[in-house]
Amino acid sequence: MRRSIAGRLLFWFLVIALIPCAILTAITARIAASSLEKSVRDTLVQTAAGKAGELEAYAGERVRDGAALARGPTVVQAVRDLARAAESEDDPRGRLNAAAAAVTPYLTYVAQAFGYEQLLLIDKTGQVLFSLAETIPPGTSLTAGGLASSELATGFDRAKTLLQSDLSGFQQYGAARQPLAFVTCPVFDEGRLTGVLALGLGPQRIWQVLSDFSGLGETGEVVAGQFAGDSVLVTTPLRHMDDAAFRLRIPLGIDQSVAIQQAASGTRGFGTLRDYRSHEVVAAWCYLPSFRWGLVVKQDAAEAYGLVRFQRSAIIALSLATIIGVTLAALVVARTISGPIRTAMAVARQVAGGDLRASVDVTSDDETGALLSAIQTMTSDLRGLIGRIQHSSVALMSTATAIQATASEQQQVMADYGASTSQAVAAVKQISVTSQELVRTMTEVNDMAGRTGKMAADGRSDLAGMDGTMRTLAESTSSFGAKLATISERAANINLAVTTITKVADQTNLLSINAAIEAEKAGEYGLGFLVVAREIRRLADQTAVASLDIERMVKEMQYAVSAGVMEMDKFAEQVRAGVHEIGAVSGKLSGIIEAVQGISGRFGQVTEGMRAQSQGAEQIREAMVRLADGAGRTAGALDDFNSATVHLREAVGDLKEEVSRFTI
């Protein structure tokens, strides 16, 4: 449970926290990286373009200076004088030196003023007429000898043939301190080419421009190179290799320093590649047409993209910190939620096991606190309810026992009643037999009186016997009346018992309604008890119906007894009338004996009375049979009632057993 809640919380916390964070970070990193790349590229390309522009401007300036100088009258005159001196027949060297000495001060001044390392005046055949420095002595020919294939010779040819100023490549000339590049300018005298002015430039000024690494960080540098056969000759001192200038050669076609190879071959570009040290660098390159150099501005990729790497590691660190923080927060939240739930679960298990003594400590006032307090309230309510039910079931049990005792008593009463009825039936039967016997006797008497008066004396004794019989009959009648009174009394007792049962049924019904109301208030926990309450109510209804049946049967019985009593009264009156008749008969018997013949009619009246008596006895017997019938039905109803009471007891027993499952 706890692991499940914690796991889910952790999962969703991480999902909610990390997905937007990751997306945002990826977008930001991508934007930052591309913007940084763009800025690096812009810096390198602009630096390359700036330096190229600066060097081109420098070269153009130098070339224009040279052109202007070559057109100056001093130079034109000097070339004319020197050429003439060189062509003279006698002592050309001495005349040449003299002419040179004449122009040396001016040209020395010019060279120093413009910063030239060397200044040559060459005639149109390629012979050096004048040299400011000793490295190329006057008289040296450019068309033959060691200088024939030099950069200076190429520049001379270009100036002579194209008739315009040009800048040659750098080259080491003899014992000079440094390589020189020459600005070669044609010298015209009156429209004809008379010679070439060659001005030697040192590389310091260019190196100064190229050694400015501002904006290129710790590892950035500028590399310049020119073609030299099947390799590219680096023409600048390098940041990482001080003596590289005019010494380091990069063969064409290797995968190192592709940038300088491409730049020297005249292309312009940008890219990430490997330099002469085999380091990965970011480079921008272009071509310097004036110098015929390739120019590469580069920076180590590690430094250029350092910020991107820093940003990446910062993002990873931040993500790790977020994951740890989110995990801790999820665990804390899961603990605060799952703790009270576990407590509630333990209490619920205890209650489910039937132990209602469980109690909960409510410490917080949030939702879980409310849950615990609700469980606390529920448990205590349930405890009270079960307690009341147990109490009620005990009371119900004693009530059911009382009902059963009453029913037993009633059965006893019914048994007594049955016995009384049997006695009454026997008595009536005796009466009936006696009556019939009487009728027969009377008939015989009548017959005898009718046939012979002699038998009147016998008839008199018969009358005495009849008188005794009549007395017995009167006694039986009064005994029977007393028995009927007993039956009536028992019936009243039954009524009393029925009233008690009705009251019990009423109380049971009331109890079941209140139990159902309590069950309703107990909510879901009362549903089971609701069913029990409904069963109790049904039992109460059955009990009420049974008592109604009993009441009805007892009423029928009482009615039958009343009818019997009435019949008995009538019969007793008839018996009294019979006795009276017998008295009259007995009193008149003497007269009868005297006048037997006239007696016959009176005997007829007696016989008639006796027949009426017999009929009355028959009616009583029928009433008694009905009474016995009623008693039988009452016994049956009592059996039903008894079994209903047993049901009630069983139901109450089940209820008690159900409730005893709970410990309060």
Next chain:
Amino acid sequence: MVPRQTRMQLLTFSIAGEPYAIEARLVIEVLPLVPARPIPQVPDYVLGIFTYRGDLVPLIDLGRLIGAGPPTQRLSTRVIVVEFHPLRSAAITAAAVRLGLVAENVISIRGAEEADASLPHLQLVTAPYLGQVLRIGGGTVQLIDLARLLPPDLLDGLCPPTPAGPAEGRS
């Protein structure tokens, strides 16, 4: 053991032979008919007050209130003790009040899942306490709205709204 979910239990009874009902959750207890001490100068359906669990509770005859005459004295004629929150005439904290209601044939509780509440709520000015008519089994039963049973000023008089409210004696 638990049957399906029941929504509402109804305590049913009769007035002049017609079936009526009250929601069982508003009923505290059903008692046998008890004698009440009469109160002078009140409508005839206020039978008086009686003591219930130490409190004095007004006893109302639903038969006379609805206009059907006094109830017959039978065992099933009983007192329904109810507790509810009345609609007070003044804006006072509506504390719960208790009433004893006398009705006939108070013998059963019916589950509301048997009931069909599709019939409309009655809106009678002369008898505002008549609520929904529910269909239970084959017949219909009239639900009594306890909150509108008595006129508000009569209820205020019988159960004066005190700040403390009636004591909660139930556990």
